[in-house]
Amino acid sequence: xxRVTQPEKLLSVFKGAPVELKCNYSYSGSPELFWYVQYSRxxxxxxxxxxxxxxxxxxxxxxxxxxxxxxxxxxFAQEEDSAMYYCALSDDYKLSFGAGTTVTVRA
Amino acid sequence: DAGxxxxxxxxxxxxxxxxxxxxxxxxxxxxxxxxxxxxGQGPQFIFQYYEEEERQRGNFPDRFSGHQFPNxxxxxxxxxxxxxDSALYLCASSLAGGGRSYNEQFFGPxxxxxxx
Numbered sequence: 478x479x480r481v482t483q484p485e486k487l488l489s490v491f492k493g494a495p496v497e498l499k500c501n502y503s504y505s506g507s508p509e510l511f512w513y514v515q516y517s518r519x520x521x522x523x524x525x526x527x528x529x530x531x532x533x534x535x536x537x538x539x540x541x542x543x544x545x546x547x548x549x550x551x552x553f554a555q556e557e558d559s560a561m562y563y564c565a566l567s568d569d570y571k572l573s574f575g576a577g578t579t580v581t582v583r584a
Numbered sequence: 585d586a587g588x589x590x591x592x593x594x595x596x597x598x599x600x601x602x603x604x605x606x607x608x609x610x611x612x613x614x615x616x617x618x619x620x621x622x623x624g625q626g627p628q629f630i631f632q633y634y635e636e637e638e639r640q641r642g643n644f645p646d647r648f649s650g651h652q653f654p655n656x657x658x659x660x661x662x663x664x665x666x667x668x669d670s671a672l673y674l675c676a677s678s679l680a681g682g683g684r685s686y687n688e689q690f691f692g693p694x695x696x697x698x699x700x
Contacts, residue, residue: 523688572629574626
């Protein structure tokens, strides 16, 4: 069965510092992975997906099949990046989410 | 387009009661998925509806049932409520692609259910 693990519940960084959110997965097939974000008082929304290989709001994520990881990175964190981040894996039609990481960017 | 809408926003029920939650998908979308998000956890997939039928189901008991209407809106019904059913219930809509490929799911604001 598929499983997504986000080992960090909370992450606090200073503005301008790099930030990395860890995500590990287990899946028997060829995974399709995503990062979702939820800003304060807003709904859950897609941040990026690995197949698009694009940078969104300065964030990038690389799928490492050898390490079964899909870590999210940003070189210079901004205060507006403070949010809840979820890593998710697509299996057929459903999404399997990790428990989430709360990121706080301090001035 | 208001995007995915859900009603009600909040709901309080007692154990043993039944509840119905409603979802209207984003304009142009034909597929609705339901998720349960307990406090401090990520969303857990309940089931997905497409063409008015349940297409896939997560690991939830039969007390959880659903329906999709011809206008693509959907309902989630939970019978014999337990304290553990207290959670945020999220609806997500998407546009079905060919085969089993994933299409981006757009989430609603959720319905907060409290079971006393």
